[in-house]
Amino acid sequence: MSAVVPSNLVKNLSGIFRACVLSVISVSLCSNTPGHAEDKPAAKITYQDQILPILRDKGLGCHNQDKKSGGLRLNTYSNLMAGGSSGEVIKPGDPDNSRLFLQVTHKREPFMPPKSEMLAKESLDTIREWIAGGALETARSKVAAVNAPKLDIALKSISKGKPDGLPPMPPDKLGLEPVVRTTRANALTALAASPWAPLVAVGGQKQVLLYHSDTLDLLGVLPFPEGVPQVLKFSRNGSLLLAGGGRGAKSGRVVVWSVTTGERIFEVGE
Numbered sequence: 623m624s625a626v627v628p629s630n631l632v633k634n635l636s637g638i639f640r641a642c643v644l645s646v647i648s649v650s651l652c653s654n655t656p657g658h659a660e661d662k663p664a665a666k667i668t669y670q671d672q673i674l675p676i677l678r679d680k681g682l683g684c685h686n687q688d689k690k691s692g693g694l695r696l697n698t699y700s701n702l703m704a705g706g707s708s709g710e711v712i713k714p715g716d717p718d719n720s721r722l723f724l725q726v727t728h729k730r731e732p733f734m735p736p737k738s739e740m741l742a743k744e745s746l747d748t749i750r751e752w753i754a755g756g757a758l759e760t761a762r763s764k765v766a767a768v769n770a771p772k773l774d775i776a777l778k779s780i781s782k783g784k785p786d787g788l789p790p791m792p793p794d795k796l797g798l799e800p801v802v803r804t805t806r807a808n809a810l811t812a813l814a815a816s817p818w819a820p821l822v823a824v825g826g827q828k829q830v831l832l833y834h835s836d837t838l839d840l841l842g843v844l845p846f847p848e849g850v851p852q853v854l855k856f857s858r859n860g861s862l863l864l865a866g867g868g869r870g871a872k873s874g875r876v877v878v879w880s881v882t883t884g885e886r887i888f889e890v891g892e
Contacts, residue, residue, distance in 0.1 A: 668759060
């Protein structure tokens with residue numbers, strides 16, 4: 623004799639079964655969801671683990687302890703970061719301005735490795751990522767302050783060579799009142815002459831004086847409150863004037879003015 627199961631009990635058991643199945647599916651889906659999986663941190667690219675093997679394979683032949691082409695040695699991290707006779711070759715955080723990366727990608731001469739094909743793309747990507755990540759020595763190293771470009775000073779819009787038309791000269795509205803007056807003449811700290819215009823820039827205390835080289839008339843005063851300008855230089859077309867100076871052992875600043883307006887184009891330093 624078969625037992626008779628009430629219909630309402632069948633419905634309840636069916637509902638419980640469906641709920642259990644949906645619960646199992648839900649748990650299964652959640653366990654396979656990438657967002658719930660344990661995220662493993664990406665392995666650090668370091669000089670010791672990834673970069674040195676590449677350099678040993680391609681670069682140490684002419685840049686080792688015994689041979690240092692261009693004064694550059696790649697056999698140790700400290701030697702590499704010290705650079706060569708032309709200065710540093712690695713700018714942590716800035717591969718596009720790191721001389722080593724530009725040379726191994728054949729974007730700047732002398733190419734590395736010399737008289738050989740460019741490194742494999744995988745190796746180049748590794749070097750780029752290493753520099754961009756702060757150029758770590760080992761996995762335990764801490765990322766130091768990186769060299770990220772903060773200001774575009776290329777001034778690509780500025781033409782080179784002799785300008786068209788009249789040579790750049792200061793405007794009539796440029797102030798003539800000196801920033802500092804001294805009781806007696808002081809030593810000349812900097813001097814520069816425009817390559818095309820009858821214009822001479824003279825460095826003084828907290829100011830740059832612009833004189834007409836033919837008439838010796840004062841044409842304008844460019845304030846330099848940062849201190850005393852020690853370097854003055856006109857651009858190749860004479861439209862810009864650069865001054866570098868400051869207060870000895872305290873602060874320094876580089877400033878670039880437009881000769882035709884007297885306005886500061888940009889400034890760099892503290």
